[in-house]
Amino acid sequence: MERKNKAIIIAGLGNPGREYEKTRHNIGFMAVDFLAEKLNWGEFKEQKKFQAEILEATWQNKKIIVIKPQKFMNNSGESLAAVTNFYKIKSQNIIMVYDELDLPFGKIRIRPAGSSAGHNGIKSIIEKLGTDKFWRVRIGVGNDQKEKMEAADFVLGKFSREEKKILEQEILPAVAGEIEKIIRAE
Numbered sequence: 001m002e003r004k005n006k007a008i009i010i011a012g013l014g015n016p017g018r019e020y021e022k023t024r025h026n027i028g029f030m031a032v033d034f035l036a037e038k039l040n041w042g043e044f045k046e047q048k049k050f051q052a053e054i055l056e057a058t059w060q061n062k063k064i065i066v067i068k069p070q071k072f073m074n075n076s077g078e079s080l081a082a083v084t085n086f087y088k089i090k091s092q093n094i095i096m097v098y099d100e101l102d103l104p105f106g107k108i109r110i111r112p113a114g115s116s117a118g119h120n121g122i123k124s125i126i127e128k129l130g131t132d133k134f135w136r137v138r139i140g141v142g143n144d145q146k147e148k149m150e151a152a153d154f155v156l157g158k159f160s161r162e163e164k165k166i167l168e169q170e171i172l173p174a175v176a177g178e179i180e181k182i183i184r185a186e
Contacts, residue, residue: 006062006063006093006186007062007063007064007065007087007089007093008062008063008064008065008089008093008094008095008183008186009065009066009067009080009083009084009087009089009093009094009095010032010035010064010065010066010067010095010097010179010183011028011032011066011067011068011069011076011080011083011094011095011096011097012028012029012030012031012032012033012066012067012068012097012098013028013029013069013073013076013096013097013098013099013121014026014027014028014029014030014068014069014073015072015073015156016069016070016071016072020156022158022159022164023155023156023157023158023159024099024141024154024155024156024157024158024159025073025099025141025155025156026099027097027098027099027139027141027167028068028096028097028098028099028139029068030167030172031097031137031139031172031175031176031179032066032067032068032097034172034173034175034176035066035175035176035179035180036055036057036066038173038176039057039059041055041057041059041064041066042055042057043055044066044068046070049082050067050079050082050083050086051069051070051071051078051079051082052067052068052069052070052071052079052082052083053067053068053070054066054067054068054083055067059183060183060184062183062186064183065083065087065089067079067080067083073120073121073124074120074121074123074124075124076121076124076125077121077123077124077125077126077127077128077129078124078128080094080125080128080129081125081128081129084129091129091131091133091134092112092133092134092135093186094129094134094135095134095135095137095179095182095183096122096125096134096135096136096137097137097139097175097179098119098121098122098136098137098138098139099138099139099141099155100117100119100138100139100140100141101141101142101151101154101155102117102118102140102142103138103139103140103141103142104140104142105140105141105142105163105166106139106140106142106166106167106170106171107139107140107142108137108138108139108140108171108174108175108178109136109137109138109140110135110136110137110138110178110182111135111136111138112133112134112135112136113132113133113134114132114136115132116132117138122136135182137175137178137179137182139171139175141154141155
């Protein structure tokens with residue numbers, strides 16, 4: 001099969017709205033924003049028909065469609081299914097980028113398929129796509145406050161000043177590098 005001009009979707013997960021900006025749950029949005037800026041892919045544009053912000057670029061002879069669903073995390077699958085169906089993208093050419101509470105802060109775990117592992121955004125996507133065969137780039141937001149704080153409160157909280165610095169200088173560049181490796185291999 002010819003590999004040129006293959007289309008790939010990169011979807012960063014998060015919640016829409018100013019009150020959720022820069023929260024742990026929106027690390028997927030932050031990661032795709034960082035990647036798009038690093039590679040000069042341009043600006044995201046609101047696409048109401050997909051209920052998402054979309055950016056289209058060409059990189060490594062592949063069409064890249066970057067999506068930030070503008071539905072709440074638990075309904076992310078609706079936006080992703082609409083984009084996937086419109087562009088006729090195979091699920092194996094989808095890269096999901098999102099937070100993982102059960103991984104230590106900054107740890108990155110990559111899988112080409114698998115279960116939702118309890119992540120409601122991924123549950124929604126598996127349900128709407130009808131498959132679990134898509135790339136996952138999970139970014140640890142580690143809850144070291146497990147005993148003191150509910151999981152929902154923790155992921156909807158903002159990063160500390162120290163975490164923000166590590167995020168910007170180390171984690172987001174590392175995530176971008178991992179996504180670039182996946183794209184090159186596809």
